[in-house]
Amino acid sequence: xxxxxxxxxxxxxxxxxxxxxxxxxxxxxxxxxxxxxxxxxxxxxxxxxxxxxxxxxxxxxxxxxxxxxxxxxxxxxxxxxxxxxxxxxxxxxxxxxxxxxxxxxxxxxxxxxxxxxxxxxxxxxxxxxxxxxxxxxxxxxxxxxxxxxxxxxxxxxxxxxxxxxxxxxxxxxxxxxxxxxxxxxxxxxxxxxxxxxxxxxxxxxxxxxxxxxxxxxxxxxxxxxxxxxxxxxxxxxxxxxxxxxxxxxxxxxxxxxxxxxxxxxxxxxxxxxxxxxxxxxxxxxxxxxxxxxxxxxxxxxxxxxxxxxxxxxxxxxxxxxxxxxxxxxxxxxxxxxxxxxxxxxxxxxxxxxxxxxxxxxxxxxxxxxxxxxxxxxxxxxxxxxxxxxxxxxxxxxxxxxxxxxxxxxxxxxxxxxxxxxxxxxxxxxxxxxxxxxxxxxxxxxxxxxxxxxxxxxxxxxxxxxxxxxxxxxxxxxxxxxxxxx
Amino acid sequence: xxxxxxxxxxxxxxxxxxxxxxxxxxxxxxxxxxxxxxxxxxxxxxxxxxxxxxxxxxxxxxxxxxxxxxxxxxxxxxxxxxxxxxxxxxxxxxxxxxxxxxxxxxxxxxxxxxxxxxxxxxxxxxxxxxxxxxxxxxxxxxxxxxxxxx
Numbered sequence: 001x002x003x004x005x006x007x008x009x010x011x012x013x014x015x016x017x018x019x020x021x022x023x024x025x026x027x028x029x030x031x032x033x034x035x036x037x038x039x040x041x042x043x044x045x046x047x048x049x050x051x052x053x054x055x056x057x058x059x060x061x062x063x064x065x066x067x068x069x070x071x072x073x074x075x076x077x078x079x080x081x082x083x084x085x086x087x088x089x090x091x092x093x094x095x096x097x098x099x100x101x102x103x104x105x106x107x108x109x110x111x112x113x114x115x116x117x118x119x120x121x122x123x124x125x126x127x128x129x130x131x132x133x134x135x136x137x138x139x140x141x142x143x144x145x146x147x148x149x150x151x152x153x154x155x156x157x158x159x160x161x162x163x164x165x166x167x168x169x170x171x172x173x174x175x176x177x178x179x180x181x182x183x184x185x186x187x188x189x190x191x192x193x194x195x196x197x198x199x200x201x202x203x204x205x206x207x208x209x210x211x212x213x214x215x216x217x218x219x220x221x222x223x224x225x226x227x228x229x230x231x232x233x234x235x236x237x238x239x240x241x242x243x244x245x246x247x248x249x250x251x252x253x254x255x256x257x258x259x260x261x262x263x264x265x266x267x268x269x270x271x272x273x274x275x276x277x278x279x280x281x282x283x284x285x286x287x288x289x290x291x292x293x294x295x296x297x298x299x300x301x302x303x304x305x306x307x308x309x310x311x312x313x314x315x316x317x318x319x320x321x322x323x324x325x326x327x328x329x330x331x332x333x334x335x336x337x338x339x340x341x342x343x344x345x346x347x348x349x350x351x352x353x354x355x356x357x358x359x360x361x362x363x364x365x366x367x368x369x370x371x372x373x374x375x376x377x378x379x380x381x382x383x384x385x386x387x388x389x390x391x392x393x394x395x396x397x398x399x400x401x402x403x404x405x406x407x408x409x410x411x412x413x414x415x416x417x418x419x420x421x422x423x424x425x426x427x428x429x430x431x432x433x434x435x436x437x438x439x440x441x442x443x444x445x446x447x448x449x450x451x452x453x454x455x456x457x458x459x460x461x462x463x464x465x466x467x468x469x470x471x472x473x474x475x476x477x478x479x480x481x482x483x484x485x
Numbered sequence: 486x487x488x489x490x491x492x493x494x495x496x497x498x499x500x501x502x503x504x505x506x507x508x509x510x511x512x513x514x515x516x517x518x519x520x521x522x523x524x525x526x527x528x529x530x531x532x533x534x535x536x537x538x539x540x541x542x543x544x545x546x547x548x549x550x551x552x553x554x555x556x557x558x559x560x561x562x563x564x565x566x567x568x569x570x571x572x573x574x575x576x577x578x579x580x581x582x583x584x585x586x587x588x589x590x591x592x593x594x595x596x597x598x599x600x601x602x603x604x605x606x607x608x609x610x611x612x613x614x615x616x617x618x619x620x621x622x623x624x625x626x627x628x629x630x631x632x633x634x635x
Contacts, residue, residue: 074509074616074632098611098634135606193572204609205635244571247611247634251564258615259553271615415505416608416635446607485609 004048008032008039014468018052018064025267026055031063033402035464038068041413041456050077053269057082058277059089061343061350065402067357068464069411069456073097075272078356079411083403084278086338086349090266091283092275093257093290095353096336098250100290101297102207102241103174103332104380105305106391108227109312110324111234113213116480117436119315120211124440124481126311127209131304133202133485134442141200141303148196149184155295156302156330159200164306165327171369173330174359174377177298179337183288188252191289195245195296200303204442204485206450207240209308210382212389212477219474222375222393226328228475235477236312236325237389238304239382241334242297249293253286278351287336294335301330328391329378333358333408339367341403352403360394360406360471368394379471383410383458385439385450386432388478390462397469406471407462410455419454420445432482441484450484501529509634510608511617517626519555523562523590524580526629530563531577531596533608533633534570540578540604542595555587556618559629562590563613570610574599610635 009017016039018030030051034042042048047070054076055064061083070079075094082095116123132139143151151158156170156177170176202209214233217223228235242249257274260282266275276282305327309320316323336353343350361368361377368377376393383389387410398404414422425447429439441447448454459476466473504511512529516522531537550565552558569575577596584591599606611634620629 072506074506074614074634135609190568190572194568244611247571248568251612254615255552255557255561258557271618274615416510417503417505443605443607 002046004043004046006048006052008048014464018048020055023052025269026052027058028055028060028063030055030066032066032070033464033468033470034068035460038456038460038464042070045072047072047077050075051080053273054080054082056267056269057084057090057092057273057275058266059084061085065405067407069356069407069409069461071411071413073355075270076355079407080353080355081357081402081405082353083341083350084353086278086351089278089351090275091278091286091336091351092273092353093250093254093286094272094274095355096250096290097334097355098247099241099334100246100249100293101332102334103297103301103330104382105238105301105330106328106380107236107305107308107325108328109234109236111316113232113234113480116211116234120438120481123211123311123315124438124483126315127308128440128483130307130311131202131209131483132200133204133483135204135485137201137203137485138197139200143196143199145192148192151199151299152184152187152292152295153182154178156298159299159302159306164303169302169305169327172327173298174332177302177330179291179294181288182291182295184292186285186289187292188248191245191248191252194248195243198243198245199296200300201243202240202304202485203243207485208385209304209483210237210385210389210479211481212237213480214475215388215478216476217474219472222474225372225375226378226391227326228391236308237380237382238301238308240297240300240304242293242300245296246293249289253289256282257286290336294332298330329380331358331380339404341399350403352405354405356408357405358408359404360398361404362394362396362399379406381407381409381458381462384452384455385479385482386435386437386452387458388476390458390473391475392462392466392471392473394471395469398471402470406465410458410461412454413456414454416449419449419451423448423451423453437479438481439484440482447484500525503529503533506632509632511630511632514629515626519627520582520585522620522627522629523559523582523585526559526563526631527566527580527594528578530566530610530633533610535576535604535606537578540576541597542579544575544595544597546575546577546594546596548594549591551589553588556620557615558588558590559620559631560613560615560618563631566594567610567612576604608635
């Protein structure tokens with residue numbers, strides 16, 4: 001692909017603007033968060049063009065934003081943030097993505113590397129056995145039609161109500177694990193048919209469960225508030241979303257919006273940006289269906305967290321409570337939310353699209369759990385399986401600049417095909433094993449697609465958002481064992 | 486975008502090829518007539534999911550889709566097949582497109598249920614997208630480009 005040749009204005013070392021004049025039809029400028037080095041890799045593809053295209057959407061406020069982990073998507077870039085005025089703006093399924101509420105959940109433990117490393121083989125095998133994963137995998141949960149409707153409305157609460165975890169988990173989940181406004185009547189039979197058997201499954205692709213060791217603590221007091229006390233401590237990171245259910249919800253509603261676009265007289269540079277006014281019937285129906293899928297995903301991560309605790313219990317012969325397996329937090333990184341933000345000194349309601357971006361609310365914000373009121377909302381940033389992951393916190397600056405948003409991960413650099421051509425899954429697994437990282441995967445060849453070489457270095461990504469001030473890094477952890485679908 | 490990464494040849498010439506897209510993957514399907522392009526696009530989709538040569542043909546599925554134009558009809562068609570794969574656990578490899586207009590398609594698809602002992606599943610395809618979607622015609626015939634979210 002040809003590199004992007006457009007015009008960028010440097011605001012400072014970590015802020016770059018695409019002027020509104022770049023393209024006729026942009027309603028606001030574009031804003032890319034990146035170091036100069038990251039920016040060069042972003043410009044190697046047409047990604048900034050997609051940032052400019054999102055600026056066409058009616059009702060967009062301030063900027064079409066892009067995080068440093070941005071990469072080329074379909075319609076919206078992955079790593080994009082766009083806030084729309086609730087009265088005049090649109091909602092776009094493409095601004096959320098197919099994997100609605102793809103997100104990350106982090107559990108702490110009292111265990112240390114010294115205790116876990118000798119048993120890592122047994123632990124990973126047990127997790128792999130206990131947690132349904134892989135392409136086409138079916139869950140252990142058999143929800144009836146009626147239960148499925150409840151699940152879509154209740155989210156993670158549904159699982160907690162069945163003994164999978166506790167209300168303590170819900171408090172440590174974005175939105176309490178339940179997005180308001182879900183309406184199962186807006187879900188097609190097709191979505192139901194795809195979703196029912198997949199409830200409580202990890203899936204495949206870039207989804208994973210990782211046993212990690214804390215390697216570095218940047219802010220000891222902040223880390224302590226999350227229950228991260230020392231280096232060598234074991235954490236568990238779960239990354240999954242709404243599976244085929246969310247994919248079908250997106251497909252169904254994109255189709256509706258494709259037709260609605262011309263009816264509402266909306267002019268788009270890319271069909272995949274299809275959207276409808278937030279307050280239109282099509283917009284409201286999508287939000288109600290998206291909320292169902294978001295809740296499905298939170299239920300999913302709740303179930304998987306429960307089985308993770310079960311597996312640790314089996315291997316270490318102690319209860320999850322004795323092992324101190326408290327949930328640190330759970331964040332969504334593919335979602336649209338109705339939030340209140342200050343714009344031009346006025347508090348207004350906006351619809352924030354975060355597609356491959358994480359909410360990053362500051363200390364004192366009303367929507368974050370009591371236990372984090374002093375430190376800010378935990379932000380969970382997974383890296384690729386060979387490098388490291390970060391825990392950060394949201395900041396006031398994010399609130400002022402990026403509608404309370406920051407990055408979501410490493411960001412893909414090599415296409416899946418290119419990764420497969422240059423690497424072999426077997427070699428990737430062996431290299432990781434030599435470095436003390438045990439990987440168990442449903443399909444070994446596809447490990448090549450998820451190798452470190454296919455991703456940007458998450459350390460550079462986190463440094464850029466840290467320096468830009470839209471989140472602060474708190475902890476860095478490295479993988480010890482990984483299960484992949 | 487690098488083109489022509491994995492070209493699949495068939496007796497009558499190239500039926501489809503796989504193209505790279507950073508986060509996702511795309512296909513270009515060829516055909517001397519438009520029905521063939523739709524059938525080859527379906528074949529390309531299932532080649533992403535598994536090895537085509539291992540798919541049997543004992544089951545039959547009738548598919549009918551409607552849409553507002555030919556491009557979105559192609560997306561609808563492929564999304565219907567992704568739905569069948571995910572909900573019915575079926576792999577398809579033979580696509581008899583019986584009738585096709587710009588807004589309606591009727592086809593009979595042949596395949597079999599997934600058998601994990603024989604079918605190695607490679608890639609989870611979430612959906613066919615409208616992104617960079619195009620159908621072109623030149624003197625050699627038709628070609629269609631579709632990007633899948635995977």
